[in-house]
Amino acid sequence: MHPLHRLFRPLTRTVTCTRWLHLVVGGLFAMVCMFVYPGEGGGRSALLLGSLATVPPLVVLGLVPAVRVAEGVQARLMLVPGLRSRGPDRSEAAAIATAPAASWADRWRTVGWLVLRVQLGTVTLAASVWLPTAAVDLAVHRQWAYALLAPLPLVALAALVVGAGELVAAAARWLLAPSAAERIAALEERAERLLEHNRLARELHDSIGHALTTAVVQAGAARAAGSPEFTERALGAIEETGRHALEDLERVLKVLREGAQDPAGRPTLADARRLLDAADGSGAEVIAELTGPLESVPGPVSREGYRIVQEALTNVLRHAGPVPVTVRIAVTGDAVELDIRNPLPGPRPAAAPRRGSGLRGIRERAALLGGRAETGPYEGGWRVSARLPTA
Structure with missing residues (x-):
């Protein structure tokens, strides 16, 4: 395989797009909190405060057993669509549970998953807005030397999307994994x-x-x-x-x-x-x-x-x-x-x-x-x- 093809192959995979969408949806929750946050300020500081403000409601939400079902279904559909593994059931999606939380350990792992998903999604959403804007600013800059740097924000965005997608998929297989009792069942x-x-x-x-x-x-x-x-x-x-x-x-x-x-x-x-x-x-x-x-x-x-x-x-x-x-x-x-x-x-x-x-x-x-x-x-x-x- 050609080195360039191997380099750009992750960007052509459908799973990369679905993972990016999954992260952006999680980041939207932080944006809502940013608009309703009672403090002053805007831009990056407001987004940071908004992302931190999501933690208390996410803790309460993650303790609801049925939330694990919704998160597991979303993770299966968007983080590991169509992927296969070498497990006995040949489905990597089976590593993500879709059953209600049956123990407090499952609930706290769901809380950790929600917080990680929203925080990582906030970073991805912000980068998806700011980095293309930076690329446009560099491309239209009066000095031509800056225009040569215009592709760098887009390359950084692509790397961030691929890396964050792999990270959130690995986190789902860890935090939303079936418990020992579920595996035995x-x-x-x-x-x-x-x-x-x-x-x-x-x-x-x-x-x-x-x-x-x-x-x-x-x-x-x-x-x-x-x-x-x-x-x-x-x-x-x-x-x-x-x-x-x-x-x-x-x-x-x-x-x-x-x-x-x-x-x-x-x-x-x-x-x-x-x-x-x-x-x-x-x-x-x-x-x-x-x-x-x-x-x-x-x-x-x-x-x-x-x-x-x-x-x-x-x-x-x-x-x-x-x-x-x-x-x-x-x-x-x-x-x-x-x-x-x-x-x-x-x-x-x-x-x-x-x-x-x-x-x-x-x-x-x-x-x-x-x-x-x-x-x-x-x-x-x-x-x-x-x-x-x-x-």
């Missing part, structure tokens, strides 16, 4: 958001994966059977499974787009019968044993239990094919017990499920609810067993 919110995204990813994996696996298996079975009646049942099962998968997809996308809470309508163990019917329609011989009041199972436990059964049946169809499956769902006094077993046609399918993320998701779902889940070979077949506490 932001980290907790980010962690909750990541956990929610991981949960939605598992939802899509289980729902869409189950629908695609069921559709592929049923389509293959219908083509091999060559029976119009079987083909019609298979197409109906594919349609129903696809419809439920689309509903899950729309629900997850709505949560991601709008940032809303996960709406109601997620399937629960009370809807487990449709999973069993879909697996049975795919050619698997399903032997089901459902005991206990499935409708009374708490919502989170019931929804996660549904997904565990769904992933287990999906793995059966994907890795073992249309084989007999034994599904037991039992609701006891303090837990829900899930047990899904199927024979293995050969040694290869026994190891294949371990390469995916479905079995890990089953164990994670159970662990999040304080339960446990076991997956693996059992008595010559494959077994998925989970116990989810309800109390």
Whole structure:
């Protein structure tokens, strides 16, 4: 980069203009105090007295918690617009808080920020008026030697605007920075958001994966059977499974787009019968044993239990094919017990499920609810067993 271009580059940045405007607005408060100051005098002395007269009202104003919100928003918009940093949230503006002052330390830091902003703004405003005037006076002076010095006040003004802008931006990141409690709350919110995204990813994996696996298996079975009646049942099962998968997809996308809470309508163990019917329609011989009041199972436990059964049946169809499956769902006094077993046609399918993320998701779902889940070979077949506490 050419040295001259590097020298004048700060003057061409939009942020330099917005910072200058932010400072000038702060200096206007001192000008108002200058006009209402009861003493005599004018010019520089009156402006100095006016800037000092702003301190008492700024102290009172800074102690109001809501003022921190207004100052933080202004600082974000005008001092760091569009800038990026290397922080975890990639936004330098996040270093400036936009929440009400929650402690006296936050309030006094707001007071310090207001006083610094107005005093520095007063200097910038005065220089923005006096230095261009001085440049004009030098340019029209009768002696030509003075005209050669006319650019110097403008250069000084440019340096002052750039330097004061950098100073006020650094002060905002220090005096208006989030407190330790606010930073912890932001980290907790980010962690909750990541956990929610991981949960939605598992939802899509289980729902869409189950629908695609069921559709592929049923389509293959219908083509091999060559029976119009079987083909019609298979197409109906594919349609129903696809419809439920689309509903899950729309629900997850709505949560991601709008940032809303996960709406109601997620399937629960009370809807487990449709999973069993879909697996049975795919050619698997399903032997089901459902005991206990499935409708009374708490919502989170019931929804996660549904997904565990769904992933287990999906793995059966994907890795073992249309084989007999034994599904037991039992609701006891303090837990829900899930047990899904199927024979293995050969040694290869026994190891294949371990390469995916479905079995890990089953164990994670159970662990999040304080339960446990076991997956693996059992008595010559494959077994998925989970116990989810309800109390």
